[in-house]
Each structure stands twice: as C-alpha cells, then as structure tokens.
Amino acid sequence: MMNRLKIKEQLLEHDTISYAMDHIELPKGGIDCSEGCNPYGFPPECAEVLKNFDPARMGPYPHSDALYDAIAEFWKDQINVERDNILLTDGSINALYIINNIFDTHHAVVLGISPQFTDYYMHAEMTGLGYAPYQLKRENNYKFDGYEFLAMHYVADKFAEVSVPQREYNFIYIDNPNNPTGQCIDIEEIENIIKAARKHDITVIIDEAYGDFMPMENSAVRLFAEYPNLAVVRTLSKGYGLAGMRIGYIIAHKNLIACMKKMTNPYMVGELAREVGAEALRHREFIESCKADFAEMKNEIREVLTPSIYKKFTNEKGVEVVKKKRGPASGRLHMSETLDTNSLLLLYHDNPGINLKEEFYKRGVLVIDGYDFKGLDSSAARIRLPIKEEFPVLLDAITEINKLD
Numbered sequence: 001m002m003n004r005l006k007i008k009e010q011l012l013e014h015d016t017i018s019y020a021m022d023h024i025e026l027p028k029g030g031i032d033c034s035e036g037c038n039p040y041g042f043p044p045e046c047a048e049v050l051k052n053f054d055p056a057r058m059g060p061y062p063h064s065d066a067l068y069d070a071i072a073e074f075w076k077d078q079i080n081v082e083r084d085n086i087l088l089t090d091g092s093i094n095a096l097y098i099i100n101n102i103f104d105t106h107h108a109v110v111l112g113i114s115p116q117f118t119d120y121y122m123h124a125e126m127t128g129l130g131y132a133p134y135q136l137k138r139e140n141n142y143k144f145d146g147y148e149f150l151a152m153h154y155v156a157d158k159f160a161e162v163s164v165p166q167r168e169y170n171f172i173y174i175d176n177p178n179n180p181t182g183q184c185i186d187i188e189e190i191e192n193i194i195k196a197a198r199k200h201d202i203t204v205i206i207d208e209a210y211g212d213f214m215p216m217e218n219s220a221v222r223l224f225a226e227y228p229n230l231a232v233v234r235t236l237s238k239g240y241g242l243a244g245m246r247i248g249y250i251i252a253h254k255n256l257i258a259c260m261k262k263m264t265n266p267y268m269v270g271e272l273a274r275e276v277g278a279e280a281l282r283h284r285e286f287i288e289s290c291k292a293d294f295a296e297m298k299n300e301i302r303e304v305l306t307p308s309i310y311k312k313f314t315n316e317k318g319v320e321v322v323k324k325k326r327g328p329a330s331g332r333l334h335m336s337e338t339l340d341t342n343s344l345l346l347l348y349h350d351n352p353g354i355n356l357k358e359e360f361y362k363r364g365v366l367v368i369d370g371y372d373f374k375g376l377d378s379s380a381a382r383i384r385l386p387i388k389e390e391f392p393v394l395l396d397a398i399t400e401i402n403k404l405d
C-alpha cells in the first residue's frame, strides 16, 4: 500500500533506526546514564555569550566566521586547518548523513566495527549502502585489534565472519573513541588503516564524537593533510556539552569537503550556535576537569568489579614494598575495554538471560540496552557516567547487579 509511493523499501522495514528517545523517562527519583551528552553541561562562559547575543542577528542567514576561526585556533598546535578544510554541520549526525550521501551506493559496502554507533550504520543501510562490521569479541573484552581488522577485512580480502561477495568496500567507518565501549584506538593503528585504505582507494571516516575525552595528539585530524582519503567528524555535543545547540563539523582535504558541500544545506549551524560553539572551544580546561572525574569514577567501578590485590615483598635493597595489581572478577558483571577519561562505558553480564537495562532501571538508573547495538544483546548495557554527586546511585546498582546469578 505504502509503497505505491515508491519509498525506499529499507525505510519500511524498521520502525526506528535510532536508540535516541523523544522523551527521557527516568525511573522514579532515578538518574540518567543514557544520553551521550556531558552530565556536567558546558563551559559556563557560553552562558555569557547567550546573554550578550544581539537578537537582530537572528534575521539574516548565518554568515559568522566565529566558529571557523575557533576551530582553526583549536587545532593550531596540532595542524593548520584552513576554512576550505572545514564543513560545519548541524550536529555530527548530520555530518555522517552527508558523508553517506556522497558515495555511489551501487553494490557499495561500508566496513565498520561491531558494536558501534547504531545511527550511523542504520542510516548507511537506509541510503542503500551495505554494512559489514568487524566483530569485537567478548572473550577479548571487546578490545579492537587493528592488526586483525586489516588482515581479516581488506588487506588479505578474507572475510572470516562476514561474507559480502561481489561487493567492494567504498569506505570505512570507525568511531574513535568507540560508542558504546568508550575505548580509544591508538593513532598509529588508525594511520595504518588509512594508509592501507588509500592503496585500495577507500575513504576512511573517523568519527571523533567523543574525541574531546582522548588526548588531542590521538586525533586523526592531525593526519588529514597527508591523506586525501580521510574525513574526520567532530562534535560539540559530547565533551563541550552543547548537544542542544547542534554543532558538528568535518575536517578533510578540500576536494572532499567541496563534494560534501554539494550534498548539503548551505546554511548549517545557526548564528547563535556559531558564537556559543566558538566560545566553548576556548575552554579546554572545562573538559580536563570532566575527564578527571570520569577517570575517578571508572576506577571505582573497576575496584568493585575486579578489586585490587596488594602484595607485600622485600626488594633487593631490603626495603619492604607493596605492589598493587588487578585481582580476578569479584562477580558476574564486567567492564569492557575503555578509556578511563571518557564518559562512556560498556558493562556485560555472564548470564546471557539477564536484561541489564531492566536491572539498572529497577535500581534507579536509566541506561542504553546492549540490544540496541549490532553485535550485543540485552546482557550488556551502555552507560554514560553521571555527575560525581549522582555516582553513588550508579555504583550501588553495579555492586548489586554484579552479585546476581
């Protein structure tokens, strides 16, 4: 019936393509650990910009250079970024949608990682692209292995786990840090992938939505001038806490940016958002303090799940020293490979029948169900750390769920 309208078949197959919610329904008196925004909000100086904004600027189309200049300034210690290397986008999700639309979809396949940001690959499938993920393995604590990725998936062209005959990879999509695990792939590994991809004329998309939580030196932005087959996606939604302003951007070679510009609305990111975003990027100290808190919280979670063992011994000088090492799992809940300074983490339980989202909900914590990610099920859950004051609610829930059979 519907398809008399000749709507793409794949759009009719799914009810939704995202775990994003219209409304957040918190457990009564509970806390939100579901949305990927920054629980600490944004640099306070942004509120001043808002107060001083001249409403007359709402009238014309947005032409402010403020955000372009702030982006160039932000990266200047790492690499020189010119204006024609930047495309401003309404949030980074929009950047990804634009990217998916510049490639020829005929028999094309995106090589990804599983699990990773659901909205990306679902959109790729909606545009008609195939999606072939490299599966992170539970037995390896979901740690990404760049060597295996390269060997299995396109250098040797051996498809150990997915079979996509007669198709070629048009591009590779990697979220770094990864959503949901929060892990960070070293820039050397990323560069090896980009280098190998270039030999096969494959474009690599590095989505650094959570990139502000890793060291700047680990950003693929540093590589864009050397690799015309690279596009790096960034956002101010996560680290800089401006998800409500919808500010994202792409950094790439100017030829790639020029192609993307032909597939987009010419007026992305409103005038006010450009000013607020520019101010945010001047306050890296804000992110540093968030990172320190997240690292402390992850450490406390680790202490619950794999308590430290202290070993006393006498060294060669006859002095008694105490050595600390990670002990075995104290229960049945585990934290995947993750970057401690990142707000995201993935927990998984040994009991395949458990529904972790429900268990957290009962204990006052809203999380994202692992089932919402390809390659995971409901015995896993993605958690975005809360502010420190709310952390005891999460830690108590983790402590209890760890003891469940």
Ligand SMILES: Cc1ncc(COP(=O)(O)O)c(C=O)c1O
Residues within 6 Å of the ligand: 036, 090, 091, 092, 093, 094, 117, 175, 178, 179, 207, 209, 210, 234, 235, 236, 237, 243, 247, 248
């Ligand atoms: C890996 C990743 N990329 C991109 C996005 C999109 O974020 P935004 O559109 O707010 O920039 C998200 C949001 O959840 C994400 O997790």
